[in-house]
Amino acid sequence: MAHQYILFYKPYNVLSQFSEGNTPPASATEPRLTLKDFVPVSDVYPVGRLDRDSEGLMLLTNHGRVQHRLSDPRFAHPRTYWVQVEQVPSVAALTQLQKGITIKGYRTLPCQVKRLRAEPTLPPRDPPIRFRQSIPTVWLEMTLQEGKNRQVRRMTAAVGHPTLRLVRIAIAHLQLGTLSPGQWRVATTDERQKLLQI
Template structure:
């Protein structure tokens, strides 16, 4: 039976077990042998990271042809209007190609949201808001590049879910083991 770990990756943690001497790693949080990340999150992103001991499952989770939806809570600088949201929904032309259409909606700040260390920069004259953004691919830094392309830079990025798995009830730095 395949094993899968759901890990709520804190800000600043790199998605590998080997140490780089500068950042905390998965080894600082997870002492489980023979599990490997199924995908990555940038060091400055937070939220759900899946790890598994099953190479075939790892491939199914990460392979774009399986199109696992990934939902993010995205705090952006400014308040996107209907035009910006529609651009995200249609797809955005990035330097490495067109993104697939995304689901994009304004949302309230997530309930029970933990503080980030270091905190997000705030400017008193520029409001921020939260987006619920679901994508079906995983280009490098895609969500950040998409929001910037429509004029609303990402300040904080939290992956809420991958497919059926979520961070519900999982504090930052904590993980949950289950059978896939």
């Protein structure tokens, strides 16, 4: 069987799996959306996860070695996120994030964090984030080498800046690029070759 590599822009409120599993539906008339509602390709599986309330790039593949090497923290492949947070983080808060935060007894690895000069160009989220006129928001770019459960949200909350919107824009050399929420594409020849070198 040929290996497949699919880049997908997971929208907000979509589960990072192909079936609902044990996840209760949003309501009796509104079942949870899953990857199968967007990607009509069989026998591919997500590399890692994005929370239901997070958006952005996912890689789907049937290549076990690539999946393992991108998922296992020992191989330290970067994942980059645009993160909208409440309030304006101080230099000290950004430094804390960069050096690592202790969350539930676990200390996160050092990561790259910078404040974006301008709000990134992203499609509107449906539903939009809550907006409070008295509380400013700022966008950060965070690049992590690990992916613990809800890690980015827990890190920003730990320094007093709750995450309002979270969009993964890159996994290793793979970029979200011009994909829109719900769209997918097959990896290019160059992207595939680099995945095989991981």
